[in-house]
Amino acid sequence: MAKKKSGRVTLQQVADHAGVSRATASLIVRNSPSISEATKKKVQASMEELGYVYDRIAANLRSQSSSTIGVVVTDFANPYYSEFLTGVHHQLEEEGYTVFLATTFDSDTKQDKLLSTMLEHRVGGVILCPVSDNSPATVEKIRQWNVPIVTAVREIPELHCDYVGINYKKGVETAIDHLIENGHTRIAFLGGLSDSSAWKKRFEGYRAAFEKAGLAADESLIFQSALTREGGAEALDESLKHKHPPTAVFCFNDLVAFGVMQRMRELNLHPGTDLSVVGFDNVLEAATFYPPLTTVESFPKHIGINAANLLHKRIKDPAREEERIILEPELFIRASSGRR
Amino acid sequence: MAKKKSGRVTLQQVADHAGVSRATASLIVRNSPSISEATKKKVQASMEELGYVYDRIAANLRSQSSSTIGVVVTDFANPYYSEFLTGVHHQLEEEGYTVFLATTFDSDTKQDKLLSTMLEHRVGGVILCPVSDNSPATVEKIRQWNVPIVTAVREIPELHCDYVGINYKKGVETAIDHLIENGHTRIAFLGGLSDSSAWKKRFEGYRAAFEKAGLAADESLIFQSALTREGGAEALDESLKHKHPPTAVFCFNDLVAFGVMQRMRELNLHPGTDLSVVGFDNVLEAATFYPPLTTVESFPKHIGINAANLLHKRIKDPAREEERIILEPELFIRASSGRR
DNA sequence: ATTATATAGGACACCGCTTTCACGTCAAAA
């Protein structure tokens, strides 16, 4: 905690210097219309001269308002979230908010702590990419606390609030369709933990695609793992031990897919010919990876922009109907997948 | 700006509920030693029951302190900064700070605006990765404003303050040494703008390596560009138009190198055999790119951790001597570079 | 029993700004 003695020029000092009252000066910083040009100029000159800096904190305290937004993601080393955050930031700064950013590193307790901290800091709203779907204590707290909150990317089923995400089921379905069309029937599902809603939704798509094609999904080809490159590599290893190994793999996200393809390189397997690989997210790296990754675009930046917009709307009108924005994913076919 | 009526449980209410004075309750939240266990328990129970949330903002206002730190980077879509931020965050949260994060997108005016906003929000300190080295108005303002500030990654020469970076000159030198050892003499320098200190320092290393080897650097092989993949691709194009094209390229950073190698793929040129490519930063992607990129490790996460530490130290002791931490870079030789 | 000494807890001002409300001023309307 920084201790900062003095230094701060106050509105009172400005007012004294300009020969007006503090209240008048206050109206000027907020450029109220009912102030004559002359006094306005005069006071502004004083501000300039004294090097006045508006104290938003004090102002917010008095006016019971907030100009900050808390944004919580699970990991910003993941390029997916970098893009998401770019969207969020861009939009929020446009609206004049300042952003508290934090990472949960996929820890529920961390998430709890962060949300509490943000509450203590009087955030005007929260954009949350939840760690998991079991809504923990703090999420509930936020609710009863009626801080405007928007969830994004992942959803908390019991929590009724604005949400922005994509149609995961549909996304996975098109990916699997693509593999089936290319003659694959043994398609592994790699990465993620089956107790998360994000996983379940993807799995629905996986299963649906098989059903639609009149095939049965082989659940012994499901290999869970952490959502990292290492996780992907390990999941691939497991899948290859299968007595009847897959000819294609669908990966929970691109990061997992990168891990898979790295491991394949080490094993001298070529993505697209020896084994088809499909990812999910279409992060920038997907197109530039070698070989380029077939993946499902999930518009992280758009999700970010929409989440920011939704939050802004809710702040302006807390009573409005909850809104859900579900973007439609899009398959990008690249070299990592091919005919069986 | 969010307007939030009521809702907030105040310390006064807690005190009333527990039958003590507000001051006593205040001492308890700050766990002062001079409070009996009994009253402490009692008041804490009331807090629990009423759902009290500490108002850090109000507390900071009164105590003239701050628990927030502003962090300004140029672009967090760049994995380099993702890693940097991971370091910063990890460290600062350890110390109990909350982070305001913002991106300048390499715009000076944006940087000015962001710093002002942070001042208005009473940040206790700032970690700044400057856009450029011409210290603009606001940086000067911050100084006279005596908010503790640490610069990182890039340096502002006229600004005397704590700094964390790496030895760019040395880093580039070892990279060029490596290329020269492999028989290259026509080595292009791609990316960056020559008016930044970051560029100049790298260029010093570039020139020094040639001198050391008794060779002359050919300045017609310098191609400036934006620090993006696209910039890299364009710079490569330019360099290949040279009447006597390079056999190796040194890229300002990994992002530029990725752009270069992508373009090479399109041109059917193979990094490491047709043209050696060396990057700078060693972001995670460098090792997994195909072909893996020879690059200079610049420890972004470490820089972040150190910057956070330095800031923390400065906040605790504003009068201390300014400190400069210069990490020594390290060359990672991979497949993108080879014998001429 | 009396004085000395902690020690818990209360009263009150204050951080820098906003807000309410009342007051003074001057122009136009009566």
Next chain:
DNA sequence: TTTTGACGTGAAAGCGGTGTCCTATATAAT
């Protein structure tokens, strides 16, 4: 000249805490 009313301004009370000072009670020492 008086009334009306806009308009600009000032005084004072907070917003939710902290810091300082001061009192009441308990305990120990004499």
